[in-house]
Structures are given as structure tokens and as C-alpha cells.
Amino acid sequence: MVGLGRDAFFRLLRENDLLVKCKRRYAITTQSDHRFKKWPDLVQRRQALRPEQIWVSDITYIRIRDKWIYLCLVTDAYSRKIVGYKLTHRPTAQACISALRMAISHRMYPQSDLTHHSDRGIQYCSTNYVTILQENRITISMTQSGSPYDNAVAERLNGILKSEYRMAETFPDYKTALAQLVKAVNIYNHFRPHMSCNMMSPQQAHQQLQNQKVPKMFQRRNAESKKFRSKTRETVVRERTTDN
Structure with missing residues (x-):
């Protein structure tokens, strides 16, 4: 076993069925089989370029003793x-509405x-939730495939709260949670810096108006995207010329 790395060691255990199987704990938060209208995906995984351009909503679960409670979140993308x-x-839809009204x-x-932007869960498609969005002239967008990448900002936030801020713990009661x-x-x-926000905290980034300052991360991504598209066009033109 001399020189056997971690990955090779775990592969050896897996091949011999010696790994301890983890018990997965999870709660179902999305019920998309319902009678309400499901709205199209207008975001299409694009980046937000200013505060309050795109809000993402999601529901995650928190553990207290022997049951789940639920956290409804609205986050600025x-x-x-x-x-x-x-x-x-x-x-419930009413719990999601409370988070929305706060936002x-x-x-x-x-x-x-x-x-x-949200998933197609019954809470977000409900008449009361949709009505509040429409009354406040907020455009409605929903994921289509169920892929977590379609609502990546919300999924990432859930992970941060649980891994960095102790929300993955089992709390003794609702009040403590x-x-x-x-x-x-x-x-x-107010204090956690984000690379995607040029190492500003969310509060600092939220105070940046559209025409004042765009984080360098977005500038670099846009430049790389344009460079890639340009190279792609050049390649296509070159191939067509060669074929002719």
C-alpha cells in the first residue's frame, strides 16, 4: 500500500464493497405536479448585470430534533x-409570500x-404568489428542466448557509434555529465577500448601481465570452474556405 493515494484507496474500498454507505437525509420541497400555470424560463442561466434585475427564490430544509422545518429564501442574483x-x-405558499413581501x-x-426566477413548485405557481408578483410589476420566470444549474445562485446560497453558518446542524427547537x-x-x-462581486459583501454589491461599477469578474467573463465567439466564427469561416 506504499504510495497509495486517497482516491486510489477509496477506489480500492469501493471495488471490494468496503465503503460505509451514508444515510441520506433530505426533505422534499418542490411539488411541481399541480394544476397551476407553469411559466417559461426567461432567465436562461444568464448573469445579472445590476442589483434587482433578477431575484431567485428557493426552499431548503432545516432539521430540528426529529422533524424538518423549511427556509424560504429570496436572493438577488x-x-x-x-x-x-x-x-x-x-x-406553504403563504410562507413563500412572507419572504417575498419582505424582499x-x-x-x-x-x-x-x-x-x-424560481422552480415550478406549487408555492411559486399559486394564484396568490403570482398575483403579488404581477401587482408589483415583477416578471415571472421558472426553470424548465429541474436541473439545479437552472437556479444555481439559490442552490449555492443553500450550501453556504449550511456549510459556513451552521444551518446544517440539528437544532433543539424552532426558536433556536x-x-x-x-x-x-x-x-x-454584511461581511461575507464574494469573488463574483469583486470581493465585496452582498450588501456592498447591492449598493452598486448599473452604470457605476460592474464587478471585474463580470467584465472578464464578458470579455472571454466575446473572445470565444470571435474564435468560433473565425474557425467556421476557415473551415468553409478550406472545403471550397
Whole structure:
């Protein structure tokens, strides 16, 4: 076994059925088989280029003793700021509405065009939820394939809260979980730097207006994208010329 690396060691264990199988703990948060209208995906995984251009909503689960409770989140896709949240015993449309109302009440740029992006769960397709979005002139967008990449910002935030801010723990009761959540949201929004926001905290990035400053990360991504498209066109032209 001298010189056997970690990956090779685990591969050896797996091949001989010696790995301890982990018990997966998860709760179902998305029910997409319902009678309500499912809206098209208007975001198409594109990057937000200013605050309050795209909001992403999602529901994740938190453990207390022997049952699950649920966390409804609304996050700004540009700044990564948590703009609305609600911790609830049941993942109902009303709980998601509470998080949405919090987000709407704290808008910094209410005149800007805003798109709300979510999965096709019954909470987000419900009449009451859709009505609030429409009354506030917020465009509705929903994922189509069920892939986590279609709502990557929301999925990433869920992981950060659980891995970095103790929300993956089993709490003794709802009150303790809520206290930890409030603390986590405050620290995350005001102190956690993001590479995608040029190492600014979500709160700092959210204060950047569209024409003032675009994070260098987005500038580099846009430049690389244009360079790739240019090379692709050149390759196509060269191949066509060779064929002729």
C-alpha cells in the first residue's frame, strides 16, 4: 500500500464493497405536479448585470430534533444578497409570500425592471404568489428542466448557509434555529465577500448601481465570452474556405 493515494484507496474500498454507505437525509420541497400555470424560463442561466434585475427564490430544509422545518429564501442574483426569508414549519405558499413581501418592502431600486426566477413548485405557481408578483410589476420566470444549474445562485446560497453558518446542524427547537438564521443572514449579507462581486459583501454589491461599477469578474467573463465567439466564427469561416 506504499504510495497509495486517497482516491486510489477509496477506489480500492469501493471495488471490494468496503465503503460505509451514508444515510441520506433530505426533505422534499418542490411539488411541481399541480394544476397551476407553469411559466417559461426567461432567465436562461444568464448573469445579472445590476442589483434587482433578477431575484431567485428557493426552499431548503432545516432539521430540528426529529422533524424538518423549511427556509424560504429570496436572493438577488447580482449581489447575492438575501433580500427576503421566512423560516416555517410547513413549506406553504403563504410562507413563500412572507419572504417575498419582505424582499419587496426593502427594494432599493423600485423603478428598475425585475424578474423573479424560481422552480415550478406549487408555492411559486399559486394564484396568490403570482398575483403579488404581477401587482408589483415583477416578471415571472421558472426553470424548465429541474436541473439545479437552472437556479444555481439559490442552490449555492443553500450550501453556504449550511456549510459556513451552521444551518446544517440539528437544532433543539424552532426558536433556536430562527435565532441562528437571523445571525447567519446578517453576517452573510454584511461581511461575507464574494469573488463574483469583486470581493465585496452582498450588501456592498447591492449598493452598486448599473452604470457605476460592474464587478471585474463580470467584465472578464464578458470579455472571454466575446473572445470565444470571435474564435468560433473565425474557425467556421476557415473551415468553409478550406472545403471550397
